[in-house]
Amino acid sequence: MTTLTQTDPQPQTGTGQAAARIVSRPLALVFLAEFCALSSFYLLVSVTPVYAATAGSGGAGLVTGVLLAGTVVAELASAVVMRRFAHRSVLVAGALLLGVPALLLHPGSALGVIVAVSLVRGIGFGLSTVVAGALTAMLLPPERRGEGLGLYGVVATAPGIVALPLGVWLAGHFGGSVVILATAVTALVPLAGLPWLPGGEDRGAREAAADAQPTPLLESIRRSGQIRLALIFASTTVAAGIVVSFLPLAAGVSGGLAAAGLLAQSLTATVSRWWAGRFGDRHGHARLLAPSLLLSALALGAMLWPTSAVAVLVGMSLFGVGFGIVQNATFALMIERMPSAEAGTASALWNLAFDAGYGAGPAAFGLVVGHTGYPAAFIMTGAVMLAAVPAAGSRAGRTTRRA
CATH class of the missing domain: 1.20.1250.20 (MFS general substrate transporter like domains)
Incomplete structure (x- = not known):
């Protein structure tokens, strides 16, 4: 066996x-x-x-x-x-x-x-x-x-x-x-x-x-550290769902540029997710949360210039870097906080945060963009991630003090 x-x-x-x-x-x-x-x-x-x-x-x-x-x-x-x-x-x-x-x-x-x-x-x-x-x-x-x-x-x-x-x-x-x-x-x-x-x-x-x-998922939600991590992660998956769904539709962004931007975002997220794991094993995963959230939020500021190929490609690349780091850091921290027998609970909560944010983000964005236009709506999306930075920073601070 x-x-x-x-x-x-x-x-x-x-x-x-x-x-x-x-x-x-x-x-x-x-x-x-x-x-x-x-x-x-x-x-x-x-x-x-x-x-x-x-x-x-x-x-x-x-x-x-x-x-x-x-x-x-x-x-x-x-x-x-x-x-x-x-x-x-x-x-x-x-x-x-x-x-x-x-x-x-x-x-x-x-x-x-x-x-x-x-x-x-x-x-x-x-x-x-x-x-x-x-x-x-x-x-x-x-x-x-x-x-x-x-x-x-x-x-x-x-x-x-x-x-x-x-x-x-x-x-x-x-x-x-x-x-x-x-x-x-x-x-x-x-x-x-x-x-x-x-x-x-x-x-x-x-x-x-x-x-x-009998209800491990509900019990994990009651643990403030776990639900905070899930919400921090969801703030980035909201933005990721919006980028994938609406970048090709944004005024001024050509089809080829949108495809190149999404490819850049996917590639940088993949590489940064692996790098974040190596860094976190050596220096702690919690200290990665606030900087990566800040990077992802500021990267969406590039959408103020949707007709600029340089702005879109750089913005999507930096967003991918931040998103990949948050993905790995939140998952690793969720696993660390759970007994080994409850790894399934941590995995379920992390995946739930991913899918909930990925689905809710485009739905909300679609209601807003018609009134604000794409640049302003992307900036508002970045503000959602900025709102999660204090929670991520306080968590890193507590982890450092315990160490």
Whole structure:
């Protein structure tokens, strides 16, 4: 039975002491599962709205909303589910719910079928991402957890850069059926490594933990440190959702410039997320929060000059740097504050903050931008992050004093 420990031989440092190794075979399989889950999600996320638009009025927005609703439902329930069932079982269930329902789709599917499939796939996606984050945290050596979470961030970011445009390209050149098949196969690939997947923990220990603490997610919300971290993170995901949704629509920003800006934001966020893990392991993750929030907020000031390619590219690059740092620092701090058995709760809360902010931001921005215009609305978005800086700074100060 696979255990949640590092068992691979450890390399030796120059002092002769064993250095903690980040990537073991179980962790590599978890990384593969996360990469496949996100790739499956992104391959189809831009194709189903096209199917839905032809099946019924308003269907395009409905399927995306239902997909995210299923994701949020799964994230709310995942902490309790992982206390009742082995992590391996939850990971398998997520892969099946994400992959198998996609095979029910075809270019002529009725709107009801598309909506139902999207809901089930959202649940599978939510379970997959939360349990992968929890397993990653549990399998990493504590002294290198931040760096390991940074690598996890690289794995989680890559599908958005590759699979999202790939799904649209495949649908345009080979038809939607090819995308559907690729989506299902990609989601189910991790099942080939089932015998080596981690998560075979003792059933009795899970049941005892569940009886002692039946609502771990609600209890974590009551802990002021955890909910503060979630709100700090959500302030940046609000901005990230707005940038992705509205940069291509902003007056004065050409289609090519918007694409280049979003690519720059994705790449810098990926690199900075890994760097933040290395820095945080050595100097503390809390001290990264306030500077990265400030950087992200000020970067949106570049949108005062939307017709300037330099301003947009520099602004989006700096926003990506700040966003990547906040992603890694908040996740690492959430994991640190929880017992190892409750890593699933921290992962669920972090993912919930991500999706809630990512969805709420564009909805609110859309109501405001018609009255203010794009430059002012982007500045207001930066102000939301600035409002979170004092909370992030006070947390860093308390952490430093305790040290």
